[in-house]
Amino acid sequence: MLKDTIRTIPDYPKPGIQFRDITTLLADGAAFTQAVAELTSPWTDARISTVAAIEARGFIVGAAVAHALGSGFVPIRKRGKLPHTTVSVSYALEYGTDTIEMHRDAVRTGERVLLIDDLIATGGTALAAVSLLRSVGAEVIGAGFVIDLPDLGGSAALRNAGIHAHSLVEFPGH
Numbered sequence: 001m002l003k004d005t006i007r008t009i010p011d012y013p014k015p016g017i018q019f020r021d022i023t024t025l026l027a028d029g030a031a032f033t034q035a036v037a038e039l040t041s042p043w044t045d046a047r048i049s050t051v052a053a054i055e056a057r058g059f060i061v062g063a064a065v066a067h068a069l070g071s072g073f074v075p076i077r078k079r080g081k082l083p084h085t086t087v088s089v090s091y092a093l094e095y096g097t098d099t100i101e102m103h104r105d106a107v108r109t110g111e112r113v114l115l116i117d118d119l120i121a122t123g124g125t126a127l128a129a130v131s132l133l134r135s136v137g138a139e140v141i142g143a144g145f146v147i148d149l150p151d152l153g154g155s156a157a158l159r160n161a162g163i164h165a166h167s168l169v170e171f172p173g174h
């Protein structure tokens with residue numbers, strides 16, 4: 001099972017967090033192939049022109065999904081990493097804020113975009129990415145995650161924002 005290929009590291013990066021480590025899934029060829037196929041299958045007829053993915057683990061699966069769909073790939077990065085003119089959005093973390101950025105010209109108005117990340121927890125990161133994409137006129141068709149932590153409410157928050165979130169594996173708690 002896909003779930004068995006994900007390693008859990010207790011108390012990383014801080015006490016109380018169960019870190020869901022996908023490097024063990026990625027290192028397993030059959031599991032990686034299955035994950036990409038399952039992330040891709042809901043969207044094969046959705047005319048996705050661009051997959052946007054969130055630094056850094058999202059890039060690995062997002063690029064593979066973009067390749068499988070035959071669509072383009074757009075990186076959403078932490079502040080200060082992209083060389084050209086960017087749009088940015090800040091969002092609240094447990095302590096403080098974080099900022100993500102995207103090239104302003106990466107997505108055109110009306111483009112059909114699929115958002116990909118490795119994991120959705122509170123949904124803060126994914127919702128920030130959605131607002132970034134919508135700010136340049138993109139139509140966010142859906143979002144895909146390898147892992148959902150449903151008790152933290154992120155996939156429900158995405159649904160409330162009108163976005164269907166599709167994930168492959170769920171873990172209870174956080």
Ligand code: AMP
Pocket residue numbers: 017018019020021054055057117118119120121122123124125126154174
């Ligand atoms: P959130 O914004 O709360 O939905 O958090 C999602 C982001 O934080 C994703 O980019 C994940 O890579 C990372 N993340 C949050 N919680 C975990 C966890 N328990 N294990 C691994 N990554 C996590």
